[in-house]
Amino acid sequence: MMAGEHEKNLVEILEENHPIDINKYTNFVHSPQCGAIATFHGNTRDTFDGKTVIELRYEAYVPMAIRCLKSICSSARSMWDLNAIAVAHRLGPVSVGETSVFVAISSVHRADALDACKFVIDEIKASVPIWKKEVYSNGEVWKENIEFLERRPEIGKTRVCCKPKVKVQDDEAVKSSCCRSKTKVEDDGSM
């Protein structure tokens, strides 16, 4: 689809205790014109660095996260010939085995959907202001996605509109731009 045409995107950040309805998003991208649907499910896994994980908890600055997700969709469309894109991300606790983020993309030919699906989930992890707390059997910690830390700002600028993201307790700071550093600064001094 050419830029500027109607883009069939569904971007949703779900409130606490709302599981992701996989079929809803897969059906959204389904089209008789498309030979391909690629999907990605990001699930809570039971261990991290050898520690037993009980659940993950997600927080987001929702308006900015939605803007970033839409921007990622536009970037993907600029690089691949895509029909529809659906992205859903949960907030709040997500138990082991449950899906916290889901991406579904359809295209006429399979390479477009497959490559775009990988791009979209990589960009979500690297640049969308959604923070993850890992709750272990013996404690909990806010986690930074390793790929955000590894991404150099100049790479981010060339691929999507979102800047590195920072969540700070003063929300005015984050309202001034789309996406900034993903570092979440807490007041409790525990980090």
Added chain:
Amino acid sequence: MMAGEHEKNLVEILEENHPIDINKYTNFVHSPQCGAIATFHGNTRDTFDGKTVIELRYEAYVPMAIRCLKSICSSARSMWDLNAIAVAHRLGPVSVGETSVFVAISSVHRADALDACKFVIDEIKASVPIWKKEVYSNGEVWKENIEFLERRPEIGKTRVCCKPKVKVQDDEAVKSSCCRSKTKVEDDGSM
């Protein structure tokens, strides 16, 4: 998973008029150890080269196709760290919008599942003895996957065990090896 350990694979070729149960295969690969599930749906689309498609019809030499699919799973496991792989392919007529082939792969980290999913569907298209008849509003034709025609034999040999596949009317010819050229030779002279 290391080669030689128990490999959790589900490979199925479905008889005519058996739709693919997406949830069954997705659930098969689901594991609390895995942070990622990547899937690919190959669907019948409504047009090809500007012609209106009514349905696709698939035929396979099933024992050889199963062997080839299992070989592709083993190849994928040799290249990526994968938990479970599910592959399902329908036979017979598949109407526009329906899924003819589905791949689901789980892994601890997402890059493994995503990259392996693309590899597996590419290999299925290129080397598994499943033939596709496109039924148009004004006729029908057996189709060759373009990537099979483009693949040089030496590439196939280095990536999977399957050789280029040939289906000929004399089945003895195909029983002598795993996978050969994908060209289907018909007796009716229409090609």
